[in-house]
Amino acid sequence: MKERQKPKYDMEPRYVLLIMTMICIFLIFFSYKFANVFDVARTRMNSFLVPLQKGITTLGTGINNAVDNFEQVEALQKEIAELKAENDRITREKENIEQSLYDLERYKQLLSLADSYKNYTTVGANIIAKDSSGYYARFTLDKGYKDGIQVDMNVLAGAGLVGIITEVGPNYSIVRSIIDDNNYVSAIVTKTDDNCIVCGNLELLSMGYIEIRDLSINTEVRNNYKVYTSPLSDKYLPDILIGYISNIQNENDGLTKTGYLTPVVDFEHLNTVLIITDLKKNLTEE
Amino acid sequence: MVVVLVYAVEILIAVLLKTTLFTHLAFGYYNIIPDLIVMIVVAAAYQRGKTKGMFVGFFAGLVLDIASGGYLGVFALFYMFLGYLNGFLAKYYVQNDILLPLMMAAASEFLFAFMCYVFLFLTHGRTHLGAYILYQMIPLAIYTCIVFIPVYRILDLIYWKVTKPLYTDYSKVET
Numbered sequence: 001m002k003e004r005q006k007p008k009y010d011m012e013p014r015y016v017l018l019i020m021t022m023i024c025i026f027l028i029f030f031s032y033k034f035a036n037v038f039d040v041a042r043t044r045m046n047s048f049l050v051p052l053q054k055g056i057t058t059l060g061t062g063i064n065n066a067v068d069n070f071e072q073v074e075a076l077q078k079e080i081a082e083l084k085a086e087n088d089r090i091t092r093e094k095e096n097i098e099q100s101l102y103d104l105e106r107y108k109q110l111l112s113l114a115d116s117y118k119n120y121t122t123v124g125a126n127i128i129a130k131d132s133s134g135y136y137a138r139f140t141l142d143k144g145y146k147d148g149i150q151v152d153m154n155v156l157a158g159a160g161l162v163g164i165i166t167e168v169g170p171n172y173s174i175v176r177s178i179i180d181d182n183n184y185v186s187a188i189v190t191k192t193d194d195n196c197i198v199c200g201n202l203e204l205l206s207m208g209y210i211e212i213r214d215l216s217i218n219t220e221v222r223n224n225y226k227v228y229t230s231p232l233s234d235k236y237l238p239d240i241l242i243g244y245i246s247n248i249q250n251e252n253d254g255l256t257k258t259g260y261l262t263p264v265v266d267f268e269h270l271n272t273v274l275i276i277t278d279l280k281k282n283l284t285e286e
Numbered sequence: 287m288v289v290v291l292v293y294a295v296e297i298l299i300a301v302l303l304k305t306t307l308f309t310h311l312a313f314g315y316y317n318i319i320p321d322l323i324v325m326i327v328v329a330a331a332y333q334r335g336k337t338k339g340m341f342v343g344f345f346a347g348l349v350l351d352i353a354s355g356g357y358l359g360v361f362a363l364f365y366m367f368l369g370y371l372n373g374f375l376a377k378y379y380v381q382n383d384i385l386l387p388l389m390m391a392a393a394s395e396f397l398f399a400f401m402c403y404v405f406l407f408l409t410h411g412r413t414h415l416g417a418y419i420l421y422q423m424i425p426l427a428i429y430t431c432i433v434f435i436p437v438y439r440i441l442d443l444i445y446w447k448v449t450k451p452l453y454t455d456y457s458k459v460e461t
Binding site for chain 1: 301302303305309335336337340341344349352353354357358359360362363366367370373406407410412414417418421422
């Protein structure tokens with residue numbers, strides 16, 4: 001009873017620990033249950049952090065680029081020569097393809113097929129910070145709701161899927177990538193049209209793979225088949241390339257097959273991404 | 287007041303560096319990034335005891351929670367426990383000693399990685415503990431140790447030059 005007269009900072013550390021632990025558990029519970037209330041505080045704090053992160057990242061990439069420039073001159077000259085040769089080849093191919101496209105268009109009209117490939121509108125964005133914890137494969141982009149970004153927009157790099165936007169502030173947004181251990185994408189395999197689930201797996205990442213599961217046991221999927229996002233998914237837009245299958249094997253339950261997937265996106269050297277500003281739910285409503 | 291300000295700046299710099307520049311130092315896909323926050327928490331607990339180590343850990347974890355977009359309070363809880371546990375060794379504090387804090391940092395980083403595994407991965411069915419120890423926890427602890435040596439020198443210097451004189455008596459009482 002007499003302990004109450006003591007000033008606060010003389011409290012026994014273990015009691016402080018107990019109180020603080022309860023505060024933490026309380027915080028975890030409430031941020032899980034009432035995410036909206038905490039979003040205000042979170043956005044405030046992040047709006048303060050983001051300009052600083054932007055500055056440091058610009059500086060860092062600047063130094064990185066300066067060092068790289070020295071190393072790369074010779075390699076680049078070689079690459080230019082190769083690219084020129086490739087350009088000639090591609091120009092020839094393009095003419096062939098244009099011809100086939102014209103044919104395709106005609107067949108489509110004949111079959112009165114709806115145009116399945118939508119031209120998505122995209123916005124470019126820079127990565128200014130990668131996951132601060134090291135345990136989530138998430139990163140921060142320099143565009144926010146002021147630039148028209150919304151939660152659940154898909155993020156691409158090159159031809160492949162990078163991830164999905166999970167949080168948006170005025171001048172930043174946070175992307176959870178497909179290699180995140182918590183991320184699941186429903187996907188479809190070309191040629192066989194099998195449905196499956198693609199999920200990140202921290203264990204396989206060292207080999208450059210993520211996981212693919214829930215393939216039907218009867219499927220005839222082979223290695224190197226392409227995997228696209230499925231029209232079934234309620235957040236991911238259809239027909240975006242995710243990666244290539246490898247190492248398919250039967251699951252112990254005898255009902256499904258699992259395998260590895262090599263993502264087309266090089267997550268290790270990712271600097272800029274494209275955000276698709278069309279949302280899946282809007283597209284399906286149309 | 288000065289102490290609070292110094293720790294606020296330290297935590298802010300740590301979170302900013304960890305999210306930006308240090309990602310260039312990461313090993314491969316695994317995000318093996320030296321953990322500046324563990325270093326600050328270990329140093330604070332070692333120099334100032336359980337209660338203060340706990341508070342530094344709590345606020346550092348909270349900032350990290352906010353910046354990383356997970357549930358609020360998870361990392362705050364982890365770092366707070368690290369601050370408390372490291373505080374037990376505060377009575378052995380000697381200026382310029384590097385060996386004990388280095389071991390503390392290694393053990394703390396390992397423990398932190400283990401807590402992350404239990405609460406963030408085991409909870410959704412990742413049971414291969416061996417792989418996590420081998421590819422995540424051990425490299426993380428080693429990398430943190432290497433970076434800890436110069437960082438701790440700076441933190442100890444800050445402790446003596448900037449904040450120590452104000453709290454000389456108090457630190458005696460606490461140990």
